[in-house]
Amino acid sequence: MYLIAIAWMYVVVMMTIAEAASPGGTLLGAFFTLVLYGLLPLSILLYILGTPARKRRIKARQAQEAPAEGHPPSGTSSGVAPDARSQPPAAAQTDSVSPVREES
Template sequence: MFLILIAIGWLYVALLMAVAEATSPIGTVLGAIITFLLYGVGPVALLLYILGTPARKKLRRQREAEEQATWQLAQDAQPGSAQPDTGGQSAADAVAPVRKEP
């Protein structure tokens, strides 16, 4: 919340700088727009992006954990999804031995 107040205050100061630039006898409207973008919007956007990184990482990890849990529930719900040979019996020969005809 405190960060939002700082961002709003900084944008207000940058807006006043842009208005002063536009109303100055040697200033231009284009200079005011550039002033507002380079002194106001650019730094605030960069600051909010950098300081919002931990929240984005936390949200991504939470989403991945939910997807993993959903996938695991779907795998457990399928009847044939169990691992083979979990019955406790030893495995028999899968291929019959080849014999020569007499």
């Protein structure tokens, strides 16, 4: 991933130098070439390509913090493992009120 970024920045720096050194070019044009062709697109690309690594770091950090804080393992809300059908155990269910019909 970084090899592509280094190669692209090399090309952009060469374009910037050519813009600044050409008779019709300006330093302002060279600056905008560097920013708009190099830094802005490269920062977006590196942000997108770095998303999986950021997610792995966040999950690893949460996995380290969870046992220290005494939280149950992820996937269970009460610390009691669900049964084979992924339903909560009967003790964890709330009491439900049966509907009452109004008599007319």
